[in-house]
Amino acid sequence: MLSKRGKKAQVTLFIIIAIVIIAIVVLAFVLAPRLFPRKVIPTKITDPEAYIGDCINFALEPMVELLASQGGYLELGNCIFYREVCRHYLCYTTIPYTPCVNQEPLLKEKIESILKQKLQQDNVVRSCINKFEEAASKQGYDVSVCASPTFSINLTEGKVNVPITCAITLAKGEDVKRIEKINPYLKWPLYEFVYVVKDIINDEITNTGFSPAFYMLRHYWIKIEKFRTSNGSKIYTLHERASGKEFVFAVRNYVLPGGLG
DSSP: OOOHHHHHHHHHHHHHHHHHHHHHHHHHHHHHHHHSOOOOOOOOTTOHHHHHHHHHHHHHHHHHHHHHHTTSOSSOOSEEEETTEEEEEEEEOOSTTSOOEESOTTHHHHHHHHHHHHHHHTTHHHHHHHHHHHHHHHTTOEEEEOSSOEEOOEEETTEEEOOEEEEEEEEETTEEEEEEEEOOEEEOTHHHHHHHHHHHHHHHHHHSSOOHHHHHHHOTTEEEEEEEOTTSEEEEEEEETTTOOEEEEEEEOSOOGGGOO
């Protein structure tokens, strides 16, 4: 039989072995991506929609993230800084004991317009089509693209759609592919966030406030945080539970005299 000292030594040895194994596993997870990097498979030239869509999304996604963090705007306006970011008021009043006024009753259409204008200013769609044309030519394709593509932005469930009208012809030997329209999109829940914002503002105006807990019981996909500031404003942070994506905006409603609330 082992002595007490022997048993303690054996337990200590097992602990040391366990620590070493855990350290090796952790180290393997850290170093594996560097030692065995994943191969990036380029989008096939034969799929213009995917190729151009990937290019557009590279520019569009940061725009959407910024816009969502600022309550649906890219430029600074009527907002309050919360966690060092300008959170725009989507319902606002300065008059004590009165309901706030909805600043963007057509928020969906406003967001679509802002994103389209920004893509136009940055020449994103034209640039991505040109990159596709250049890449296809390098791979030996005879390619022609339209001179003036047109596009729009529309929000649908889980997507920011960028439908583009542009004649594209791709040919190699006897294989010829021609398309007139492509419909790339970014997976992002702006559409869903817009309608939650609408529900929150309606409750703020009609019931003088909004209950995140009650709302989340009926809509489990979303997590809603409400923070009240020193000037009586409320900051609403909407989280899509599945993706962690956020939309943040401010409300100033039924304030007390002197900005207290």
